[in-house]
Amino acid sequence: MSTFLQLQVDTLAQAIPTADTANAALTNEVSVLEFIFKGGLFLIPIALLLFYTLYIIFERYIYIHKAAKIDNHLMSDVRNHLNNANIDMAVMAAERSGTAQGNILKEGVLTIGRHINEIESNMERAANIEIGYMERRLGQLGLIAGIAPTLGFIGTISGVIKIFYSISVTEDISIGNISGGLYEKMISSGAGLIVGIIAYAAYHLFNGKIDGFSLSIQKQVLEFVNIIQRPNGHKAK
Template sequence: MSLNAILLQTETVADTLANAAAAATTDVSVTENVSYLEFLMKGGIMIIPIIILLFYCIFVIVERYLSIKKATKQDVLLLHDVKAQLKAGKIDNALMVCNRQNTASGNILRSGIAIIGRPISEIESVMEKTANVEISQMEKGLGHLGLISGIAPILGFIGTISGVIKIFHTISNTGNLNIQTISGGLYEKMISSGAGLVVGVVAYAAYHLYNMWIDSFALKVEKQTLEIINIIHEPQHGN
């Protein structure tokens, strides 16, 4: 192969690379000019319910966080003060200590202290039932997060499948088969799958994190209940 031929091929390859780089730069600039909302709406009709689920998911996450944080607020001196009042035989003062803060721990302890004098099994049963009610209040709405974590990815997948069906239907009608038609339409429809997965992951993570938070609180309450029951049982056991 002559030197001229080699130089000619080299120039051709350089021109091709330059054109490709220019086209890529143009595509990037066009993509940057498109807003995130416009890009998201390219995902099709299924993007709308996914966006609605996202806003509702955020609402539930914030509302549950504030509610659970308030209910699980711990007074570090609550159990110590209650135990001190009970050992001194001052039941009314112990009830006043429980009312000091409107928390789940205080409500559970108050329910048992309020019926001191009845059998220990009954006091323990009442405290356990109160704990179950408080925990149920904390778990209120968490089922919605679990539902969203399952529904959002499915909606995204449905949007992608419907988009692919439309692409191939158009190809079958027009007979125009090229990579731009397929890839361009396909990437737009896969936006719905990506959005659905993001919403699903957020809801799934929040659901399990809140359940772990509540389980940790339930364990602390169980320990506090056991300590109070032991203190209430002491004088009766002595008698």
């Protein structure tokens, strides 16, 4: 009986990790930065794409947020000045806004006196120019959304090739050898997908905002045409 109890105590002592074992496990833990660096050389271009993507997002957000702003009071001011036959004040009101809407309305005010179709056409061309300014570099976001995941997959594939080449040379097919090298190479795939998702989401969010501006400015052009077609003193509804 004492021998059986002694065997149980020895078994429990072996099963419970000692302090030294726990400390060794903690020591073997890899920091997040070290974990990322294990992804290989393909993480360098992916990281560069990430920084460039964040720069484009920051720069485009500031520009589009300012340029695509629609001020309903601006149209009211322009209407009042035109009804009072004060074209110069209408131009000044449009210039003060500092938005794409103001530039488009300014183009319409400056062409008053021409045929209505020409005025509308000029305003639409001005709107297309402003939309073109807003869409600058958005194509690059779409390109990054496709390139970054591809770079990640290439990094993983090259790592897998190296793993199997090492196995063919050393004939070491242990699970630890395969899984250890494979998880390191899959880091590049994960990083590429993350960068691609960020670029893809930003691309479509910005385009959605620009589409909303395009719809709003079409309404503004129609309202402006209605204003100049009506006799002075009658406000457009």
